Amino acid sequence: MEAYLSFAKGPLFRLSLAVLILGLARIFLLDIFAAWQAWRRAGDKTIPWKLVISRGLEWLFPVKRIFNNRPLYSVFSILFHIGLLVVPIFLYAHVRLWENALGFGWPTLPYEVAYWLTVSTIVFAVLLLLGRLLSPRSSFLSRKQDYLWPLLLLVPFVTGFICAHTAVAPATYQFFMLVHILAAELIFILIPFSKIAHCVLMPLSQMICTLAWKFPPETDDAVCTTLNKKGAPV
């Protein structure tokens, strides 16, 4: 068990972190590159930055519109996201790990706060999953990954909670710790290839949509030529 743990904490952790960072960098840069190409092709190159930025901020800090519809679901979702982001990054034990891996650390969460944030993340993940299952329109839209993600995200939170806040036998502790680490690593590896990619892509959405409406000139002729429709009547 010791050997497995140290392998999971060491090489496997570095590998999964590399996949996460490189994978997210890849899609982020692909997006930026596509946006730059679109801007170059566009006939109208003006971008209404004020609108793009204000609409982007509306959803990065979603206070303006959350109560417009599905208020309960929206509040659950926000609280879930807060715990999901804050606990893995600022938990005392994690910061020590980051320090080992990166060579520098940052302030940590007080014990009490970490406890309640973990509990709230678990609770809201379950509620969100139930919301998806029980709302006919959500379940109609949902794919496999939409159900699997909340379940997968629950694993490290539940196992982490057991390890940190309950008194278990050392062997059990080690088992849960191994599951905790492996699940987190699986999440790291899957993020860039799934919908969780929104963690880096979302801030670009407004710019991408604005640019997508900036059509390149002379496409009538180009599309007609490609489709062999030149001179065809309307």
Place this chain on the structure above:
Amino acid sequence: MKTRPITPEERQRAFKPTKKPEVVEKQKLDVRYHVEDYDVTNRPRRFLEAFAAILKHSNYQMALDHFIRMSAKCSRCATTCQVYQATGDPKDIPCYRSELLMGVYRRYFTMGGVLRGHIGDDDYLTDDKIMEMAESFWNCTACRRCSLECPSGIDHGLITHLGRYILSEIGISPRALVVSTREQLEGATGNTSAIPVPALADTLEFLQDDMLEEKGVVIKFPIDVEGVEYAFFPAVSDFLMEAETLMGVAAVFTATGDSWTIGTGYYDGINYGLFYSDRILERVVKKIDAETRRLKANKVLIGECGHASRSAKYFLPAYCGGKDAYPVINIMEYTHRAWKEGRLKFDPDVITEKVSYHDPCNIARQRWIIDQPRDLLKAICRNYIEMTPSGEDNICCGGGGGTVSIDEIRPYRTTVGGKLKADQIREAGCKILVAPCANCKKQLRELVEDQGIDCEVVGLHDLLYKAIIFDESLKVKSPDENKEESQ
């Protein structure tokens, strides 16, 4: 703002088939709008060819890649969509509608999808899927309200726009729009309502006489005047159906004294390309550019019409020279500015009824024109009320995205598409609803008629015409007054 789903009887009325079974069989297309006969062989292959050609010559691929990577299927958009609220059918959720096309994109244009195809999945594009898209993309009114509620920032209106464009390349687009566009681009009259120049001139002369009688002022519609400041392009249907709006515009220009003209070479602001084909959009926009050039005008002025304004404002720069393109302004912006500068006077007591304002999606959704008409209305109406939601969050009239021009789907538009709007108008209890858009006006009039709401739908300049006060120096003296003066 929420509404209840339609009753079974309403559903029956809204979704009643409009076509004979033999036509549906021949065209292999069971949708409510009429289409012209088209090649039904190899539809999926031709759809994919058109999709590929469009992706090659556009910026859509960037958006599709972005959307398929991050779409979280949260279903928040559902509650904002007036179509879904009315039908309660999950297939009308904007995110589901977009997924129809995004699924095709993922399967045929991404590496993962193509690999899966090689392994042998059965997720092929079929005739049935194309039919579902043909139905779904024209159930949407392209109001883009859902794009504001998407936390991921996905613009479902863009996907609908692209879907309709691809469908049009294989021959599936509403006949009503195609026939009008054909007249506009290839017909003798060169406009969507097929109004010939002599008829236009007659109409304008008749209106001038009317205005002289009503206002005692010579109010002209300048025709083909070169070197003016503004070349004017209203929705051409205004010449037939919205005379009072045009009279209001002419009255405003007479009061300000600025130069403007209607060109006989091209006098139609309508651009159905915005609704079904970027190729058509480009061709029509270029006609506006050419006519403005011929008239040696400085600016393009669009009348009271949402989609005409948006297609000129955002796509004239795209297709006709970027920052060197003619500046485009909407008539409401012009009137508002002139009024702010103190060049227009209105009587604040003429309109006493309860008045409210409907934001046309195409000019409000991007926060372009929201406050100007309200300022003007508050200056002339004693009893102005606001509907909620409004401005950029406004509710669509239910006839957006070109659907208002498809007469055979009127029951759908007034029972499903416009249901939420009807509820909103009822709740506001206004007697006059100002909708500065030819499209919205037609739809809202049909809506209040079919839903039995007591409310008159007018344009902004219809009311301004009633309230405008002319300088005494502009007044034509009656023969009696002339006599008095000479004595």
